[in-house]
Amino acid sequence: MTSTYTGYFISFEGIDGAGKSTHIDAFRTLMQERYPDREVVMTREPGGTPLGEQLRKLLLDSPMNLETEALLMFAARREHIAQVIEPALAAGKIVISDRFTDASFAYQGGGRGLSLSKLNELERWVQTLPNGSLLQPNLTILFDLPGEIAEARRSKVRTPDKFEQMNLDFFEKVRQEYLRRAKEDAGRFHLVDATQTPEAIWNGLKLIQIAL
């Protein structure tokens, strides 16, 4: 809940190759046009702060123990919330983050097998607000598609980082955990069928209304 803030928090999620990067900048522009009086802050995880960007390099390049990886993801997130997200939301801004905590549940939990209880604990640790509620995006746009299609798309466009080198089974588990989170918190999630053409996806994104 971000109810104590006048801002609005949006996260973009999906398995690597789902196509979120294709649309996130255009979505930012759309929000800015719709809400000219509000500043739109674009950010990403892991990253979003100077320290977080350093952690991102380590996280995306270096193999590490699973708990270490989860702790570093959440350490970067804590810094991101404290330095960027909370102040922006308190000032009434619209924050758009390329990934947030659902990615930790999906990748470290679903993909690599970290227990839900540890993830819930880290989430509580890092996202509890001064009023005791848990900071979550107001809206999470989840690009969903089968791992096989995402894999085929990825192999065309880029040199893979540590996560992108994982096998199909890993990405299927990541996808299932995203879908489980979406089901659990249906009011927060907007599911995008990412097998559609980019044009059809964009037409769908333009229909999203936010309660500002």
Ligand code: TYD
């Ligand atoms: P991504 O957002 O896909 O950026 P790019 O488009 O530059 O590759 O890359 C971030 C990677 O980090 C992605 O593979 C998912 C992973 N990740 C986690 O494993 N856990 C997390 O909590 C977050 C935020 C990201």
